[in-house]
Amino acid sequence: MSNEPRAALAAMPRRAGLALLALAALAGCATAPTDPLGLPASLQGRAEVLRLDDPDYERAAAWSALKAPGQGGVLGVAVVRIREDLPVYRLWNGPAVRDARGNTNRLGGWWSADAPSGTVAQYRSDYEVCQTWNQLTWLARCTLRRGAVVAVGPGQSVSAQTCGDASGQESYPPNRQGWQIYIDQPWQRPQELSCPADTQDIEVNPGDVGKPKAAVAGR
Template sequence: MKKIISALGLMYLSACTMQPARPVQPDEQGPVNSEESQCIGSVELDPQVAQLFAVSDDREMLQRALGSPEQGKLCQGKVYQLKPGQTLPLHRSWNSTNPSSQMGSWWAFNKPTGKVSLYRNDYEICYQWSPLDKLTQCQLKAGAKVVIGNGQSAQCSAYLSYPVSAVQQVYIENSSESMQDCEQFDGVFKWQSDMIESN
């Protein structure tokens, strides 16, 4: 009996001396991934753009920007805040039949060019979500907070899905308050012969 009590006492003492693992502090963390092993690309900014931003710690906003596999949004991301005195042009393709979608959450650094199908693939935009027939270009206001990251995979239908993407996307909450000096553009038909690409 004494041996059992002694053994239990040792176990209790050893348990008391064990320290819990120290939580990782926000400033020690890298970009957060929704599915780390599957994300591609980088959340670090091009040097010319990086000088306009400061890294911000807003874990809740970051979590809202991340999506589960096949559900779109971001696969990984990092929160940035535009520095005082700075502005930055951003672009958003949207659905003209839904005017309220003009100032949505998802934006791009670059104006869309080339094939619409490749743009959908780069930004994981299912055809059900938008015909991409309108474009808005706005200036991001100084002090605005954004999440910049790489696209999560999206399952559009039984016949169409998009994989994760290395292309950087910009997630903005309350974009109507974060943007200024906006311009609108209409999508127009422009056809290119397949023969041109094959040469």
């Protein structure tokens, strides 16, 4: 995801960011404070959509999730409060891949309430994940706790420029069926996102990301 829109919104007072979201909603660019798109099946009955004036709304940092075309994130946003414990899934680089500070990308901001399936290439396209952002080789299954407040929405398109692909070949269209969950700074929210030790995660089969790498069809 491009840092420019995020930096611009981050530089605003939070209330100003919320006002911008409200204007976007009125213009038909966002789904706040109501949810005209309708929550996907994986969230229906398990999450309630919050109004802009709800005291918990700001906690979701929805302005960080909502992006312009080509920038990733989501193309429309709703802030929801989780009504019951909800399994959520994230593909990540695995325990051996660490940044300069020694951290993995396991507890990133983007999750799904739908169990992953299909090939790595299909998953990358469905959720608009550039190759430079995530290797999509390991799967974490965590629990979003009752009362958690997060931003949700269908995936926005990603341009080759945003992916950092000088050849112009890697880009992804928006996906209104592939809803994503944005959890702002999940490493600081253990009361809302509960994860087992990473030893419980699985290295995925590139042919079916919902299965362990050792699993081979027909055996």
